[in-house]
Amino acid sequence: MSDKNKTATRCDKATHVCDKAQYKEATIWEKLKLNIHLIFCGTCRDYSKNNACLTSVIEKSKICCLDKACKESMKKQIDQAIKENDL
Amino acid sequence: MSKHTINPNKWVDLYADYLYNYTIARINDKDVAQDLVQDTFLAGLKSMKNFKGEASERTWLISILKRKIIDYYRKINSNKGKAEVRINYSEDSESDGDWLEERVADAFDKTAQDTMENEELGQAIHNCLSKLPKKQAEVFRLKTIEGHETEVICNELNITPSNLWVIIHRARTAMANCLKENWF
Incomplete structure (x- = not known):
């Protein structure tokens, strides 16, 4: 494997661990390796920064969604209303 | 310019979360917010012929939802006695004699600007999503x-x-x- 390919695989792994870390699913060992990689990889550093930023922004917004059951019941009611009104 | 079309079958998938977040920023009650979103969809169905296609579907639904929210506040305020502001020094005898200063709202409470920013942010996230x-x-x-x-x-x-x-x-x-x- 050429040098270039090796770096690419490393970066792929690093971004994967970085993604997992956003959901607190990365192990300590993985995070340690990621941090070592970040020391010399600027691209991954940028990615990591943006990724963390996205997580904090979403947390800050306190965004919420309706759950699936609720949406299903809404759909049913709309369907029924469509039939009743014969639209 | 192409006219906007309307398609109620996709409403829930496309707009339910967006409308819900819009409502929850104004009415801090999950159940009421859900009901209002539902009402908005049903009202939208009924007045579908009035949809001229000048605005996007979402804008149109939001404008219905706004009316629903106003109506909701009107309704809870028209219940007798709720509309008047009651200022009691204290309702229970236990805190009798406590200073009024101790009853002011928390200084660390969220400011109006924070709430506004959060709401805009929520909408930006939904747009991107x-x-x-x-x-x-x-x-x-x-x-x-x-x-x-x-x-x-x-x-x-x-x-x-x-x-x-x-x-x-x-x-x-x-x-x-x-x-x-x-x-x-």
């Missing part, structure tokens, strides 16, 4: 916003964990870029 491919948006929503476990999502959508992480990665990259353009 609606630009993602459907599958990516769904996985991102389940994982990041609703905070489900990886396993649960994999079972539900019938995908492998590595598949899920690839989708998450693409969605996160797209979301970060989109929010960078529209928010920061």
Whole structure:
């Protein structure tokens, strides 16, 4: 494997661990390796920064969604209303 | 200019979350907010012929929702006695004699500006989310916003964990870029 390919695989792994870390699913060992990689990889550093930023922004917004059951019941009611009104 | 079309069958998938967030910022009650969103859809159905296609479907639905929210506040305020402001020095005898200063709201309470910013941010996130491919948006929503476990999502959508992480990665990259353009 050429040098270039090796770096690419490393970066792929690093971004994967970085993604997992956003959901607190990365192990300590993985995070340690990621941090070592970040020391010399600027691209991954940028990615990591943006990724963390996205997580904090979403947390800050306190965004919420309706759950699936609720949406299903809404759909049913709309369907029924469509039939009743014969639209 | 092409006219906007209307398609009630897709309303829930496309706008339910957006409308819900809009409502929850104004009425801090989950059940009421859900009901109002539902009412908005039904009212939208009834007045579908009035939809001229000048605004987008979402704008149109929001304008209905705004009326619903105003109506809701009118209704709770028209219950007798609720509209009047009652200032009692104290309702219970226990705190009798306490200083009024001790009853003022928490200084660390959220300011109005924070609330406003959060709401705008929520809308920006929804806008970005609606630009993602459907599958990516769904996985991102389940994982990041609703905070489900990886396993649960994999079972539900019938995908492998590595598949899920690839989708998450693409969605996160797209979301970060989109929010960078529209928010920061």
